[in-house]
Each structure stands twice: as structure tokens, then as C-alpha cells.
Amino acid sequence: MFWILFCIFLAACLGAGATGGLFPPGPWYRSLTKPWFTPPDWVFPVTWMVLYVCMATAGARVAQLDGNGVAMAFWALQIALNxxxxxxFFGLQNIRVGLFVVLGLWVAVAxxxxxxxxxxxxSGLLFAPYLLWVTIASxxxxxxxxxxxxxxxxxxxxA
Structure with missing residues (x-):
């Protein structure tokens, strides 16, 4: 049962991640001034793949346990905001609203x-790297x- 749930949660993560292919950074983002601590481009897909596996594992573990309603609600909220x-941010090119979304994501992840x-x-520990990454993203x-x-x-x- 764990592996079926893991695949479902991973599919949800990959679905959220697919928005990166639909709305790539492009010239608009490259034209923006970015802070000194901006990671190189290659870091993003590598980090997200690791995080998606951790997120899916946490979700699959908790989904099998009694009393998981609140945890599953927050899992659903965070993947929607993700x-x-x-x-x-990239599609509408709205930095301000993007900030509100990522701050909401931070709260949902925490x-x-x-x-x-x-x-x-x-499962809680499996979300720790995600919280760190969303802190950096924020x-x-x-x-x-x-x-x-x-x-x-x-x-x-x-431009």
C-alpha cells in the first residue's frame, strides 16, 4: 500500500513541478536584478527532485496512519500553493503576489x-529540507x- 500512495503523492508533486515547464523563467526573469545568494540554475531541478521524493514519502507514510486529517489537509494546501x-511569479510576472504565495506556502509547510x-x-523530519528551501525561496x-x-x-x- 505504501508504494501506491507514494506514487500518488509523487504524481501530485510532479504535477506541481510541471508548472515550471509551462512557465519557465525566460528573459523576463534574467532581466531582473537578483541577490548575491541566488543559487545557480542547475540547483533548482536537482533540489526539487530530492524534495519531491521527501514530500511524497512523508505524505505516503502519514496517509496510512490514524488521525492524519490535519496533516493531510496541510499536505494538500502546500502542494496547491507550491x-x-x-x-x-513567472507566468503573470507578479513579484508581489508571488511573495504572498510563497509566504503562504512557508506557513503551510511549517x-x-x-x-x-x-x-x-x-515524516515531519522529511519536510525539514523543504521548509529550508521554501525559506530560501521566500x-x-x-x-x-x-x-x-x-x-x-x-x-x-x-525591458
Whole structure:
């Protein structure tokens, strides 16, 4: 049963991740001023694949346990917000709303991690790298907002 659940959760993660292919960064993002701590491009797909496996494993473990309602609700919320950020930030090129989405994602991941920890500490720990990555993503989004006031005012950079 675990492996069936794992595949379902992994499919949800990959579905959220597919928005990156639908809304790639492109010239708009390259034209923005980015902070010094922006990771190189190759880091993103590698990190996300590792995180998706951790997220799917945590979800599959908790889904099999009694009293998992709150944890599963937060799992669903975080994957929805995860899938929403890319279309908002890269598709709509809206840095400000992207920041609100990623901050909501951070809260959902943190609360989900806590809810999972109460049921299965291993699953809670599996969300720790995700929370760290979303913390970095939030800081990146906030820094891009701060460093590109022209893009924030216009909703798009003047290219």
C-alpha cells in the first residue's frame, strides 16, 4: 500500500513541478536584478527532485496512519500553493503576489511539518529540507521584490 500512495503523492508533486515547464523563467526573469545568494540554475531541478521524493514519502507514510486529517489537509494546501507560485511569479510576472504565495506556502509547510511530526516524526523530519528551501525561496522572492522596484510598480520590468 505504501508504494501506491507514494506514487500518488509523487504524481501530485510532479504535477506541481510541471508548472515550471509551462512557465519557465525566460528573459523576463534574467532581466531582473537578483541577490548575491541566488543559487545557480542547475540547483533548482536537482533540489526539487530530492524534495519531491521527501514530500511524497512523508505524505505516503502519514496517509496510512490514524488521525492524519490535519496533516493531510496541510499536505494538500502546500502542494496547491507550491503549484501556484510559478504561474504567479513567472507566468503573470507578479513579484508581489508571488511573495504572498510563497509566504503562504512557508506557513503551510511549517504547520504541515508540525502536524506530521505529531503523527510520525520521520515524516515531519522529511519536510525539514523543504521548509529550508521554501525559506530560501521566500528570501529570494523578497530580495527580487526589493531590488526591482520598477518591476513591482509596473507588474513587469521595463525591458
Amino acid at each position: 503549484g501556484l507560485w510559478t504561474p504567479v 504547520l504541515g511539518m508540525g502536524a506530521m511530526w505529531q503523527i510520525d516524526p520521520v 528570501a529570494l522572492n523578497a530580495a527580487v521584490w526589493r531590488l526591482n522596484p520598477q518591476a513591482v510598480r509596473a507588474g513587469r520590468p521595463s
